[in-house]
Amino acid sequence: MATHTNIYLVTHELTADLSVEQLLSWFNHHPSAESFLWEAPNQNQQIFAWGKFDLTLDGNPLAKFDQAVQLLKQLTPRIVRLAQAELSDLRLVGGQAFALETGLPTHWGRLTNGAVWLPRITFNKVEGKIRLSIIGETATAVTQQLHQILMELANEGQLVAQSAVIMNFREESVSRWKSQVAKAIQSVHETKLNKVVLGRFATGTVIKAAPEALWLQLRKKQVGAYHIMLRSQGVTFLCASPERLVAFRPHQVLTAALAGTTRRGATRQVDKRRQADLMRDPKNLQEHAFVVDWITQVLTASGMRVDHAVHPQILQTPAVSHLYTPITAAGVVSPSQLLDKITPTPALGGVPQQLAIKLITQLESQQRGLFGAPIGFLDATGQGEFAVGIRSCFLRDQQAYFFAGAGIVADSVPANEAAETGAKFKAILSIFERKQTNPNE
Secondary structure, eight states: OOSSSEEEEEEEEEEEEEOOOHHHHHHHHHSSSSEEEOTTTTTTTTEEEESSSSBBTTOOOOOOOHHHHHHHHHHHHGEEEEEEGGGGGGGHHHEEESOOOOOOOOOSSSTTTTTEOOOSSSEEETTEEEEEEEEESSHHHHHHHHHHHHHHTTTTOOOOOOEEEEEEEEEEOHHHHHHHHHHHHHHHHHHOOOEEEEEEEOOOOOOOSOOOHHHHHHHSSTSSSEEEEETTTEEEEEEEEEOEEEETTTTEEEEEEEEEEEEOOOHHHHHHHHHHEEEEEOHHHHHHHHHHHHHHHHHTTTTOEEEEEEEEEEESSSEEEEEEEEEEEEEEOOOHHHHHHHOOOOOTEEEEEHHHHHHHHOOOSSSOOTTEEEEEETTTTTTTEEOOSSEEEEEEEEEEEEEEEEEEEETHHHHHHHHHHHHHHHHTTEEESOOOOOOOO
């Protein structure tokens, strides 16, 4: 990228009533090495990003939002805004890795440490209104591309949601994982560790995977979740997360504690009973309190005024119910720096943070990469939103890799934690047709 030339940003508000399926049909017809699909749980906003503008650090791809924000600030004075373009149309997207887990093997390839980039084309759909933004090296190029996309969209059909076939699905050994949980419980009793989240992994061979159609299937199957697809470095990450990590608004931060889990009941009566038991279960309440207290401490230390309810509420997903406490904070903060401070939260890491990560590295079989990591977007005005990369999988070279975690505290029971991870796998498995299954060891 030249250092002194102008960069051109054009934005157009689409007047046509285009559906999500039509927009994704355009993505399906224009494959890109980098693409990003993001939807809020209430489906009132979608961010669909295509391509990658040349924004690198010493020639290397970016893996952290704080790095990308600094480069974007250097780029901003050179931006020439055309038509309806605003600074908020400049938007970084991606995900940064869960944590530095040296010594563990990885299946993520070049995406092991995450990927953050500035898209060339972004569709921002809010309450049905769509802003199409394009960034490029010349005014002629971005204007011509805008007109070309508008013509193509006028003729796009509806992409249909579709599952993928998965063969040889295999979960990590339950017996081995239970022994790791027992070791974690022992560490909680014998050290200063209060909580650690241990992950269990699964794999399978995928046939006929169309990422955009899979994303639509995830949207259909997992209502009320963040729906995310991140494709970069030869890896496609898919996520139906119920957990907001953090949203940045003017002078306000919105976050939440999501910890403490029970499986959904087969009937409404059983479901209500399990949720009532969850609301008074000492183990789950303690696990939840660790997350609330830790997030509150981080926000307070950043100079913000924090507010949250005294008691948690229930958040339901199709497979499990969680204890859930929304948290708001008022004040001024650097979004990218707070993102680094707040991750990983005790909901995915543990308490104390570094002691938990050290144990995770000792007990887990592979690096998490984007599993449990912050995935989202941040615009040039400092507004954005991130989900936690759970209820997720990634696809690479016809292989699918899955992750589910459980919070381990002093009163944890290995068999119960194994059952919890099994229930959590169900969310992302809902978009696959399993043709062959190997039993657990």
